Structure formats: C-alpha cells, structure tokens
Amino acid sequence: DIQMTQSPSSLSASVGDRVTITCRASQSISSHLNWYQQKPGKAPKFLIYAASSLQSGVPTRFSGSGSGTDFTLTISSLQPEDFATYYCQQSYSTPLTFGPGTKVDIK
C-alpha cells in the first residue's frame, strides 16, 4: 500500500499569508495526486487533480505542484474562507490512500 504523509499536521496563519502544505508518497505516484478541502461537519471539497490542475471554480490563489513522491499545495493569499483541513490523496493505485490532513487555523 502507498502511504501518504503531510506536513505540517497543523498551522496557524493570518489572512493574507502565503501557506504551503507538503504531501509525500511512500513510492512514486507520478502526478496522480489530488487535494481536498474539508470544513467541520461538511463533506470534502475537491480542489486540485493531477498534482497541479485546478478544478473549475476553485480560486486561483490555490495551486499545486510536484510529481513522483513530493507534492505541495500553496495558498498564495489566505482568505477567511480558507481556514479548513486539507487532505492529499493518491489515485495511482488501490487501495486509494489519503494523507492524514493539515489543519489551517487562524493565528
């Protein structure tokens, strides 16, 4: 099974900050990496697929990069609605696996 890790597990930031979240796979997954945002009590919301392709309607302050085993999600200027937990997920092989999440809260 492919293990996914994320760092940091949580971070505190202010509105307007640039935020970077790292996701690492235990083996190469090419670009088969997706990102989701989840707010408390809600279902996850899809943000980015294929490591760097932004879902239609997702603000352009979100961006993704990476390939192989190392990936990043960047929020260029954090907005109040961005405070949430972010998960990466590999779709390279089954069992599909998610990272443990990164909680972004208000400093």
Added chain:
Amino acid sequence: EVQLVESGGGLVQPGGSLRLSCAASGFTFSDYDMHWVRQATGKGLEWVSAIGTAGGTYYPGSVKGRFTISRENAKNSLYLQMNSLRAGDTAVYYCARVHRAHDSSGYYYDYFDYWGQGTLVTVSS
C-alpha cells in the same frame, strides 16, 4: 445539479450488519465509477470501496470480506452492505463520484469530484 444523498446509517451492535444507500441525481449514474469513503470522528479520510461502471469491485484489506459494494443503475443507486461490524467501523460514510480526466498524452487521472453529505454509522453495544 449533481446530488448524492446517503442514507441507512445508525446504531448497530458489534457483529451486526447495516446497508447504506446513496441516491444519485443530476448525472448519468451508469457512466461513473462510484466509491465509499469513511471518516471517524476527528480523524482523516479512509477509502472503503469502489465499483466500476462494468461492476468490478475493489476494497482495502480492512473491510475486504466484510463489506460489499453494489450498484443499481436503473435506480441511480449505490449501496454498501456492511457485515461483521466492529467498533473501528464507526464513522461517517460518504459516497463519492469519480471523474476521469484525460490529458493530451493519453494518461488519465481519477479524482472524487462530488461527495454526499455523509451518513453516520455507530458500532457499539
């Protein structure tokens, strides 16, 4: 508008069974792979099962042999039959649609583009 609505969750004793349903609307259900993903309270997301358009099924080791995913395209419905339930199966269960995107090189990338609101399953005596 794409909608996925789960139902069937509830309280069940260890060793018991439960059947979850997911009603889909707003898209051609038979054209999409469908999955179940669960989340224990305060924990991360865990993939539970998948079913392809042709009916092929996939499971992680944690539920293989205990859970069965199925679909009924005529009713636009997805199901998860859960047997031999354990305390560790307690979670919110989401159904999710998979979108397959193709790039110019012919590669494809799958992702969960729509999720239901979830249904809570509690396994406890």
